[in-house]
Amino acid sequence: MPAVVIVGAQWGDEGKGKATDLLGSRVDYVVKFNGGNNAGHTVVIGDEKYALHLLPSGILTPGCIPVIGNGVVVDIGVLFEEIDGLEARGVDTSQLKVSASAHVIPEYNKVLDKVTERFLGSRKIGTTGRGIGPTYADKMNRQGIRVQDIFDEKILTQKVEGALELKNQILTKVYNRRAVTVEEVVEDLRSYADRLAPYVADTTLLLDSAIVDGKIVLLEAGQATMLDVDHGTYPFVTSSSATSGGAATGSGIAPTRIERVIGIVKAYTTRVGEGPFPTELFDESGEFLREQGAEFGTTTGRPRRCGWYDAVIARYAARINGVTDFVLTKLDVLTGLETIPVCVAYDVDGVRHEEMPVNQTDFHHAVPVYEELPGWSEDISGARSFEDLPPTAQAYVRRVEELSGARMSVIGVGPGRDQAIVCHDLI
Numbered sequence: 149m150p151a152v153v154i155v156g157a158q159w160g161d162e163g164k165g166k167a168t169d170l171l172g173s174r175v176d177y178v179v180k181f182n183g184g185n186n187a188g189h190t191v192v193i194g195d196e197k198y199a200l201h202l203l204p205s206g207i208l209t210p211g212c213i214p215v216i217g218n219g220v221v222v223d224i225g226v227l228f229e230e231i232d233g234l235e236a237r238g239v240d241t242s243q244l245k246v247s248a249s250a251h252v253i254p255e256y257n258k259v260l261d262k263v264t265e266r267f268l269g270s271r272k273i274g275t276t277g278r279g280i281g282p283t284y285a286d287k288m289n290r291q292g293i294r295v296q297d298i299f300d301e302k303i304l305t306q307k308v309e310g311a312l313e314l315k316n317q318i319l320t321k322v323y324n325r326r327a328v329t330v331e332e333v334v335e336d337l338r339s340y341a342d343r344l345a346p347y348v349a350d351t352t353l354l355l356d357s358a359i360v361d362g363k364i365v366l367l368e369a370g371q372a373t374m375l376d377v378d379h380g381t382y383p384f385v386t387s388s389s390a391t392s393g394g395a396a397t398g399s400g401i402a403p404t405r406i407e408r409v410i411g412i413v414k415a416y417t418t419r420v421g422e423g424p425f426p427t428e429l430f431d432e433s434g435e436f437l438r439e440q441g442a443e444f445g446t447t448t449g450r451p452r453r454c455g456w457y458d459a460v461i462a463r464y465a466a467r468i469n470g471v472t473d474f475v476l477t478k479l480d481v482l483t484g485l486e487t488i489p490v491c492v493a494y495d496v497d498g499v500r501h502e503e504m505p506v507n508q509t510d511f512h513h514a515v516p517v518y519e520e521l522p523g524w525s526e527d528i529s530g531a532r533s534f535e536d537l538p539p540t541a542q543a544y545v546r547r548v549e550e551l552s553g554a555r556m557s558v559i560g561v562g563p564g565r566d567q568a569i570v571c572h573d574l575i
């Protein structure tokens with residue numbers, strides 16, 4: 149099984165880090181292929197809790213080579229903060245590879261991200277403010293700065309000059325901010341050159357050679373299907389391809405190499421930032437999910453919006469990504485509820501929709517059609533086989549599986565590394 153993709157099937161924070169980590173020891177390479185430090189993985193190993201934003205979670209697995217692919221946007225300052233933080237805790241990060249073609253996030257794009265959001269007011273996206281959108285926009289606009297540019301002062305200066313011609317107009321004339329000098333940007337990026345150099349590689353070649361050698365390569369998406377720039381709830385999305393198609397372009401691995409696509413789906417739904425969310429709860433049930441599930445952002449600390457499981461979205465994610473296996477996370481969070489509503493379809497202005505409406509307005513009007521499933525009160529955090537689950541929890545899993553378009557191969561019952569029920573091996 150040469151290449152396996154892991155994607156979020158909802159709006160992010162489904163627990164991808166845990167799933168990646170679960171596979172860790174069997175995987176030779178873990179590749180981050182999209183996004184940047186807007187992501188947030190929390191991985192718990194023993195008593196240690198690691199919050200990673202930019203580095204692939206495979207960095208915590210000895211023997212596994214973590215790769216930052218060409219599709220990622222890299223804040224180099226954050227990269228070294230994370231490396232230093234891990235090294236201080238005894239984690240070896242020397243195997244990390246960073247694509248020479250990944251784009252870097254210059255300081256001015258972080259400023260632009262934040263001031264644009266302020267400028268948008270009520271139309272804001274609710275971004276993480278990390279400069280992600282402006283950096284991807286620069287990439288598509290052919291005004292981006294790539295990792296390889298840092299090592300050539302002349303090229304870097306030319307590129308920064310080109311970018312600042314426009315950026316400074318926007319900063320000063322639209323947003324009333326100070327202009328940025330070419331020297332300060334070049335100096336900042338060049339200051340990382342020596343330290344960055346040993347990590348930089350032609351990662352597409354490296355990964356292809358690994359596959360040819362029979363190694364297992366895991367491609368780990370940042371964000372999630374509903375935040376994908378093409379297939380998510382545009383414009384309330386991130387600026388990259390967070391679906392399995394993006395795994396190929398963002399890593400340089402050919403699509404024909406990908407044999408399995410694992411969708412991570414939480415037993416309920418959460419979202420951060422703005423945008424439509426049909427099953428969102430505004431009552432004590434939402435509060436229950438937020439408290440029980442500790443639903444506060446890893447990256448921003450923001451309380452996450454919470455709602456019931458939405459099978460329409462899961463089915464959509466299964467289709468768009470070609471999900472072969474789902475990992476259902478945080479089932480334990482639902483413990484204690486008398487009944488658990490599951491959204492099976494939408495009512496859009498009186499019309500029943502079994503599938504994701506293609507039209508944004510329809511999705512904004514979508515009212516969930518719920519099926520009520522019986523809950524359970526037993527502690528399930530120690531369950532290690534499907535049969536260990538109370539009958540109503542088993543029935544909940546079976547019903548969401550039936551509705552979601554792919555088998556539930558792993559069920560998460562707690563934050564720990566071993567707190568999972570494996571029904572089907574993922575690789």
Ligand code: IMP
Pocket residue numbers: 159160161186187188273274275276277278279280281370371375384385386387420421422
């Ligand atoms: P950006 O990625 O910072 O541009 O933000 C765009 C949208 O994606 C906002 O709604 C963010 O809250 C959301 N977002 C970005 N990264 C994540 C993530 O890792 N988990 C959940 N939401 C995210």
